[in-house]
Amino acid sequence: xxxxxxxxxxxxxxxxxxxxxxxxxxxxxxxxxxxxxxxxxxxxxxxxxxxxxxxxxxxxxxxxxxxxxxxxxxxxxxxxxxxxxxxxxxxxxxxxxxxxxxxxxxxxxxxxxxxxxxxxxxxxxxxxxxxxxxxxxxxxxxxxxxxxxxxxxxxxxxxxxxxxxxxxxxxxxxxxxxxxxxxxxxxxxxxxxxxxxxxxxxxxxxxxxxxxxxxxxxxxxxxxxxxxxxxxxxxxxxxxxxxxxxxxxxxxxxxxxxxxxxxxxxxxxxxxxxxxxxxxxxxxxxxxxxxxxxxxxxxxxxxxxxxxxxxxxxxxxxxxxxxxxxxxxxxxxxxxxxxxxxxxxxxx
Amino acid sequence: xxxxxxxxxxxxxxxxxxxxxxxxxxxxxxxxxxxxxxxxxxxxxxxxxxxxxxxxxxxxxxxxxxxxxxxxxxxxxxxxxxxxxxxxxxxxxxxxxxxxxxxxxxxxxxxxxxxxxxxxxxxxxxxxx
Numbered sequence: 001x002x003x004x005x006x007x008x009x010x011x012x013x014x015x016x017x018x019x020x021x022x023x024x025x026x027x028x029x030x031x032x033x034x035x036x037x038x039x040x041x042x043x044x045x046x047x048x049x050x051x052x053x054x055x056x057x058x059x060x061x062x063x064x065x066x067x068x069x070x071x072x073x074x075x076x077x078x079x080x081x082x083x084x085x086x087x088x089x090x091x092x093x094x095x096x097x098x099x100x101x102x103x104x105x106x107x108x109x110x111x112x113x114x115x116x117x118x119x120x121x122x123x124x125x126x127x128x129x130x131x132x133x134x135x136x137x138x139x140x141x142x143x144x145x146x147x148x149x150x151x152x153x154x155x156x157x158x159x160x161x162x163x164x165x166x167x168x169x170x171x172x173x174x175x176x177x178x179x180x181x182x183x184x185x186x187x188x189x190x191x192x193x194x195x196x197x198x199x200x201x202x203x204x205x206x207x208x209x210x211x212x213x214x215x216x217x218x219x220x221x222x223x224x225x226x227x228x229x230x231x232x233x234x235x236x237x238x239x240x241x242x243x244x245x246x247x248x249x250x251x252x253x254x255x256x257x258x259x260x261x262x263x264x265x266x267x268x269x270x271x272x273x274x275x276x277x278x279x280x281x282x283x284x285x286x287x288x289x290x291x292x293x294x295x296x297x298x299x300x301x302x303x304x305x306x307x308x309x310x311x312x313x314x315x316x317x318x319x320x321x322x323x324x325x326x327x328x329x330x331x332x333x334x335x336x337x338x339x340x341x342x343x344x345x346x347x348x
Numbered sequence: 349x350x351x352x353x354x355x356x357x358x359x360x361x362x363x364x365x366x367x368x369x370x371x372x373x374x375x376x377x378x379x380x381x382x383x384x385x386x387x388x389x390x391x392x393x394x395x396x397x398x399x400x401x402x403x404x405x406x407x408x409x410x411x412x413x414x415x416x417x418x419x420x421x422x423x424x425x426x427x428x429x430x431x432x433x434x435x436x437x438x439x440x441x442x443x444x445x446x447x448x449x450x451x452x453x454x455x456x457x458x459x460x461x462x463x464x465x466x467x468x469x470x471x472x473x474x475x476x477x
Contacts, residue, residue, distance in 0.1 A: 013440045013475075045440055046418055047457040051470065055456045083468055092470055096362040096456050328476075330442065339417070346417070 002127045003171035003305065005164035006067065006314065008060020009277040010053050010139075011157040011264060011324040014043040016337045018152050024334040025147045032152060037238020041155035041265025043332055044141040046340055048156065050079040051089045053139040053270070055096045057160040060318035061135065062097060064169075065162045069097050072162065073131025074104040076121055078114025078269045079158075080187070080194075081141045082107050093137075111185060112234055113295025114138060115269035119161050120301050123172055126163045133164045140268035145193035146343055153237055155265025159273035159321075169314055170280060170289065170305040174221045178212035178300045185296030196296075205298045206240055207247070213292050213300035214248045221304050225249035229287035232258035232275035234294035236266045250290070257282060264325055269295075276305075278321035283307040350462050354469050361471030362456065364398065366432065367391035377432050398454040399477070400428035407443045414460055426452055426474050439473040446476070453477045 017040045019029035033039055044053070054077050062069055075090045082089045090105035108114045108121075115138010122134035139158025144150030163172075184205035187194035197205075210233055218225065225231075231250040233241040238261050245255045258275030267274055272293045279289055289305040338344050359365040360378045367379035371388035377396060382389055405424030408415075415421060422438040424446075438446065439457055452474040459471040 045457070047439060047459070047473065049458060049468075051468075052456050052458060092362075095358055096470075098363055328440075330440065 001168060001171040002123060002163060002165050003168040003308075004161050004280070005133065005167055005169060006061040006063075006065025006162040007159065007169070007277050007280050008057045008062075008064060008318050009157070009159040009274050009321040009324060010056035010060065011274070011321070012042045012044045012048055012053070013328045013330050014045055014332055014340065015040045015329050016043055016332045016334070020334055020337075021151055035239075036149075036152055037262055038152050038265065039262050041153060042157050042267070043337055043340055044156035049083045049141055050077065050081050050139045050158070051083055051092050053141070053156060053158045054089060054137045054160065055093050057139060057158045058093055058097055058135060058137060061160040061162050063318040064314040065133075065164070065167075066317070067133060067162070067164070069099045072099045072103060072133045072135055074122060074125055074134040075099060075137070076106050076108055076118035076135070077137045077139060078108035078110070078116070078118035079138070079140050080109055080111055080114060080268055081143065082109070110299060111296035112236070112266070112268045112271055113293040113299055113301055115158070115273045116291075116293035116301035116303070117295075119163070119273065119303070120175060120177070122161070122163045123175070126165060133162050135160060135162050137161070138269035138271075138273040140270050142266065142268040143193050143341075146338070148193070150194070150196070153261075153266040155267050157264060157267035157274050158270035159277040161273070167310050168308055169311045170283070170307050172303055173306055174217055174304040176213050176216040176220060176302045178209050178216060178302070180209070180298060182209070182296075182298035184298055201236075201296065202240070205296060206234070206236065206294050207244055209298050209300040210234065210244045210292045210294050211247060213302040214244075214290075217290070217292070217302040217304060218248070223288065223304065225254075225290070227288060228254060228290045230257055230279045230283065231255050231290040232272050232279060233292050234300075235259065235261035235271045235275060238262045260321070260325060274321060280307070280311065281315055281320040281322065283311055285309045285311060350469065351467055354467065357471075361459070364396035364454065364472065366394050366396050368394045375430060375432050377434065396432055397429035400426045400452060402438070402446070402448055402450045402452055402474070403427050403433065404448060405438060405446055422446055424474065426454075437473045438476070440475050450476050
């Protein structure tokens with residue numbers, strides 16, 4: 001059975017509290033924290049980007065898999081904040097990890113679901129017998145315009161997954177993708193910040209696609225929501241994943257292990273993959289995991305994983321996601337945050 | 349344009365590739381053709397450990413133009429677990445909390461940008477663990 005043989009996450013150390021952003025723009029901090037269920041978010045250092053985040057997550061995945069990086073036949077990085085408009089992110093990653101040059105590399109983009117896209121293609125190539133191992137990564141240093149609601153959530157982080165057939169820690173039992181042309185959120189070429197359709201991002205976009213993929217997965221697998229130990233959904237804010245999980249028949253207890261968003265923010269392409277990494281950190285053999293991503297534009301990729309006996313051997317080989325979230329935090333004020341995120345216009 | 353020079357340094361900046369003298373065991377980083385200790389000319393390729401301790405450091409409060417928005421910048425000498433000493437920037441740190449002897453780990457970070465439209469250069473920096 002094909003599945004995950006190694007996984008790893010990475011989150012920057014810098015943080016900004018939602019109340020600091022709210023005070024900057026004269027908004028009510030209590031209402032923001034309560035309404036969006038966002039307390040704080042990660043902020044990338046000035047020297048961090050999607051590539052450096054992907055490299056650190058991928059190193060953790062290789063540490064867990066304990067494989068020869070030369071045997072990885074494909075590396076795909078999904079992100080909407082690739083540092084170059086023209087030049088792949090993955091080439092830097094393969095050189096940093098000692099993968100290739102006999103390797104297939106590509107940068108993927110599909111708003112917030114580019115990471116699960118990369119995971120799906122990596123899984124499919126291994127399943128097809130094209131290669132022994134393939135790596136799918138979701139990472140972002142997402143952008144939110146100053147004063148926009150996105151500024152409370154747009155954060156940075158990512159997770160990497162190595163797919164293979166031997167020593168699998170989580171088998172992939174079923175997958176399903178659900179896609180339609182839904183213009184809920186976009187960024188035109190040359191624009192610095194994305195635009196969104198406000199409330200239109202909810203029902204016709206996030207909820208329709210996650211529920212579409214989720215119901216199809218449940219029907220395909222004939223597994224009931226109550227049989228899963230964990231569920232993780234794309235996390236644009238604290239409220240949406242809990243609500244969509246409830247509508248699909250999952251409980252708060254099943255969701256909260258991977259529900260990192262109140263203290264991580266929305267890591268876009270790294271959102272549900274990072275949640276999955278946090279679940280794998282504590283999962284036990286036999287546990288079933290339900291995952292559905294969401295990317296604006298719009299689509300969802302769904303996976304059902306079954307954790308194997310191998311999981312307990314790999315969990316402690318690399319840093320755990322909750323450790324990255326809870327330790328070594330450095331808090332920024334709004335001015336420092338604006339500088340870090342290059343929101344201040346400077347003379348050339 | 350710094351493209352060619354940057355590309356030549358990738359094995360060291362990305363993967364910490366060094367060489368070890370076959371006759372005396374001295375590790376050269378970056379690799380050398382002649383061992384500075386015993387003049388030996390046979391080497392094994394090795395990859396340096398990515399963890400070590402901070403031997404000393406200084407804080408740059410006035411930096412070159414390209415880095416002037418990143419001050420204060422901590423730069424230190426790190427002794428890696430295999431005994432090699434390297435000079436590196438220390439990232440993600442409140443510079444007032446740095447202490448000699450702290451355990452550090454090397455991570456890949458953006459080192460510089462070749463202007464607004466040039467390439468992005470990556471390499472190792474240390475973070476306190």
